[in-house]
Amino acid sequence: MIFKRALSTLIPPKVVSVKHLTAAPNAKRINNVVGFYKLLPQGPAPKINNLSGPLGRYKAKYYDGENASGKPLLHLIGAIVVLGYSMEYYFHLRHHKNGEGEH
Amino acid sequence: MLNLINTFINSPLDQFESQTFFSIFTPFMDMNNFNITTFALYTFIVLFIIISLFMFTNNNNMIMGSKWFITQEMIYDTMVNTIKNQMGGKLWGFYMPFIYTFFMFILVSNLLSMIPYSFALTAQFVFIISLSFMVWLGMTIMGFYKHGLVFFALFVPQGTPLVLVPLLVLIEMMSYIMRSLSLGLRLAANVMAGHLLMIILGGLLMQFMSINILTTILGFIPLLIILCVVMLEFAIAMIQSYVWTVLMASYMKDVQYLH
Numbered sequence: 001m002i003f004k005r006a007l008s009t010l011i012p013p014k015v016v017s018v019k020h021l022t023a024a025p026n027a028k029r030i031n032n033v034v035g036f037y038k039l040l041p042q043g044p045a046p047k048i049n050n051l052s053g054p055l056g057r058y059k060a061k062y063y064d065g066e067n068a069s070g071k072p073l074l075h076l077i078g079a080i081v082v083l084g085y086s087m088e089y090y091f092h093l094r095h096h097k098n099g100e101g102e103h
Numbered sequence: 104m105l106n107l108i109n110t111f112i113n114s115p116l117d118q119f120e121s122q123t124f125f126s127i128f129t130p131f132m133d134m135n136n137f138n139i140t141t142f143a144l145y146t147f148i149v150l151f152i153i154i155s156l157f158m159f160t161n162n163n164n165m166i167m168g169s170k171w172f173i174t175q176e177m178i179y180d181t182m183v184n185t186i187k188n189q190m191g192g193k194l195w196g197f198y199m200p201f202i203y204t205f206f207m208f209i210l211v212s213n214l215l216s217m218i219p220y221s222f223a224l225t226a227q228f229v230f231i232i233s234l235s236f237m238v239w240l241g242m243t244i245m246g247f248y249k250h251g252l253v254f255f256a257l258f259v260p261q262g263t264p265l266v267l268v269p270l271l272v273l274i275e276m277m278s279y280i281m282r283s284l285s286l287g288l289r290l291a292a293n294v295m296a297g298h299l300l301m302i303i304l305g306g307l308l309m310q311f312m313s314i315n316i317l318t319t320i321l322g323f324i325p326l327l328i329i330l331c332v333v334m335l336e337f338a339i340a341m342i343q344s345y346v347w348t349v350l351m352a353s354y355m356k357d358v359q360y361l362h
Contacts, residue, residue: 068170084220
């Protein structure tokens with residue numbers, strides 16, 4: 001008995017064969033299975049993006065899938081340098097043009 | 104000749120100065136605390152970076168994140184391991200999000216301050232020491248809430264001879280109270296010293312290199328040393344946020360388990 005069971009796990013069961021397909025009780029079930037698989041979406045998966053607008057486009061360009069890169073870091077550094085320098089210019093540097101009144 | 108010095112910050116301490124962009128004036132009360140300053144602006148930038156690190160990298164809520172998400176997973180994993188090792192027991196999970204939030208905030212603001220012309224949030228002594236004092240006060244209240252007067256057992260190390268108890272309680276209590284200062288002071292002093300060092304060395308070299316062509320060429324040798332200092336500051340930026348986390352977890356352990 002145990003030997004038989006061990007053998008049955010080794011040999012794959014015959015799920016689909018000509019004999020089973022033609023057999024009346026199984027035909028409907030097989031049809032259901034075929035119908036189910038026909039309904040499934042085909043082809044490559046559609047690209048989804050849970051953000052819309054400029055942020056969504058930015059994310060799709062630099063974060064998602066194969067597009068992932070370190071460029072957002074460079075953008076951040078650039079933005080902070082521009083922001084920081086313009087603030088520094090507005091609050092300090094424009095008062096010290098041409099080396100007048102340093103410190 | 105183009106005066107290069109003038110494109111540079113004039114005083115080393117200028118970088119820590121907070122400018123007011125927007126303020127409310129009323130004749131009735133002082134509304135200064137609601138001013139929008141450089142500090143507020145950079146706090147919002149840090150918030151935006153931390154939120155975007157999660158929103159942009161979660162790969163549209165799928166099971167696996169995008170490649171960017173590896174950074175998030177690494178930081179999270181490091182925090183889980185650190186806090187688990189520091190606190191032990193079963194309670195570490197409750198306080199992990201709290202400590203993780205501090206780590207992310209300090210790490211991002213430290214690294215953000217390394218960008219030229221940026222603003223160092225963590226070098227603001229008032230802010231950082233208030234933060235550490237609030238954490239310490241909250242933990243102390245939690246300790247009393249949880250253990251009642253038994254909380255004072257924290258000040259008596261195990262196996263102390265009875266004669267030494269009054270002295271030790273005094274010393275332990277002092278060291279416990281000083282934690283509220285030292286936690287913040289360590290971070291703010293490190294960041295401030297680092298930024299000052301970089302800008303003073305950089306300013307000196309800028310003056311030296313702008314004398315003539317020869318000094319410009321010679322100046323590249325000390326420039327390499329300054330580059331090493333900048334790399335060291337990057338390391339300090341990360342290490343200090345980690346140190347804060349480790350210490351906070353160990354203080355939390357003291358409060359939760361008393362020894």
